[in-house]
Amino acid sequence: MIRLEKRPTPSRFWLYATPIAAVLLTMVAGGLLFAAMGKNPFAVIKTIFWDPVFGEFAFYLRGQLLIKAGPLILIAIGLALGFRAGIWNIGAEGQYIIGAIVGAGVGLAFYPTENRLIFPAMILAGAFGGWLWGMIPAILKTYFNTSEILVSLMLVYVAETILAKAATGFLRNPDGAGFPGSRNFRNFEAASNPELIAGSGLHWGGVAALGVAVLAYILLTRHLLGFQIKLAGQAPRAARFHGVSPVRLVLLCMGISGALAGMAGLFEVTGPAGQITIDFNTGYGFTAIIVAFLGRLNPLGIVLAGLLMALTYVGGEMASTNLGLPAAAIQVFQGMLLFFLLAVDVLTNYRFRLGAGAPAKQGAK
């Protein structure tokens, strides 16, 4: 009989080993899935995990990696702060959309003025839009005790309708012959977000992601607020005695994660996406949840996890064009990764013991 025994303190080894174990297990299970679909599992795994970095087209695909990783990291860091404090913002997709709309709106309002200040103003506006959208569940949570999980998620659907309205209505390109979609930011230099080094895939969003990761790491390890966030998540009662205000924490965490998601949306719409279209959002807000957990809610871990998840996106696209692997298979693969991660995580706090075992220390509690 195998049973679980709680560890006195979480295992440091497994804290770092679980993401690696989860990735390996996902490769095995994913390989089985690909084999069941009639593909050569080794070829698929190699296409996803090896070719984008070291393969024939790596010079181009490495750039794609940073393009995909940037928004994922930016959003995931914001989410991780909340998750650590037990605040579940799962509507980052909505905040991402609204950030993109507000930021793009500010930029387009200045069209065709060329001024160096326009882009920074757009970044601020994007962050503000995301912050605003994140504040709705936060305020409802603090004033009415409404579940932030459900409200933030519902707001994703609302944001998607607003996006449809923006692309076909108030932000539509007046010179676009009636086609849906805003003006393309590639033709509006002051508001565009081009690659900083040609071929690297690094745009301002990637820079922001790395900067935010460092800031968040300092916040969590060196700053009082970071301590309060961790305390509120691990021991809510102790946090209250320590004088941590739950209201302030909810507003801060939801606000930060909303602003970061909004910024990610702005960088995406002005850079890789180029314009507001009905479906320019590609689910980064949801995938970022996986990234946050895979990175163990640690900013530096999230950078690595974001790169890995970007690898599955880029490699998945390769596998889809070269090997005919359906795009949905990659979505399943990413979902599996989160499952395995949650499953092996048990080893951090518990250990497996063989045999029935005597009930430890009778009478002692």
Next chain:
Amino acid sequence: MEIGGINLVILVASLMVAAVPILLAAIGELVVERAGVLNLGVEGMMIIGAIGGFITAVGTGSPFLGFLGGALAGAALSAVFALLTQVFLANQVATGLALTLFGLGVSSLAGQGYNGIKPPHTPDVPFGPLADLPVLGPILFSHDWVVYFSIAMVAAVWWVLRSTRAGLILRAVGESHDAAHALGYKVNRIRLMAILFGGAMAGMGGAYVSLVRVPQWVDGITAGAGWIALAIVVFASWKPWRALIGAYLFGGITQLQLSLQATGTAIPVEYLSMAPYLITILVLVIMSSSRGRAATGAPAALGQNFHASR
């Protein structure tokens, strides 16, 4: 019986149909939460049920087997949730989200090649002359069997929770798993049963979307219905009959919104189609405002994992 070009009888009759998917999913989730488990993966289980039911119904030609297939698919996915949260003691919120992300991917993968196919028709239950009664006929006697099944399920869950030993044990597990464990009940086994029931109900609700409501297969067909079912459980204060009211109110809003779009009011279509989500938020706010956790009727051990250390 017409108001602003909308026939009230038809509206009531159609809202009963519109409410079925969320009602089935909500009544399943209600049982799960009464057992103290918060499964946020309703959306994932619904969409797995939608595609599972669709494939079964198209393959066998029988809509009844389709609903069974949907229920089995939903239960199978919920078994993964049960394994992770009850055996590996994973965080329930995170696991529920994973279930939704995974379910969306699997359904889209399994649904390839099923676009544009029409599933077999689910006929109305033949009530003979009763269906021709004015007003009552269209509202009460002209639906398919799943509509009646969903109402029967609400009654059954209400009766089991209120008046049977099994219901009492289930509620005990949800209110205080330590006490239930001390009394000798197998907390995790009871929760496993509840989770599987919730999965089957959500799967069946999903199958109703793809087999009756739409009826065809499109990616992301459930469009947030699972999340609305979760909100309805809160609205219902974890009480079965109130879940019925909530689901019918919601079905009414959805139907009204569609009728308004059809009759062409001055309100833009986009604002009408976001109305269900906004109203859900509003209802959540009203239900949860200025009342403590105890007054809303939430099970005390909701969302907490149980590990028998002694």
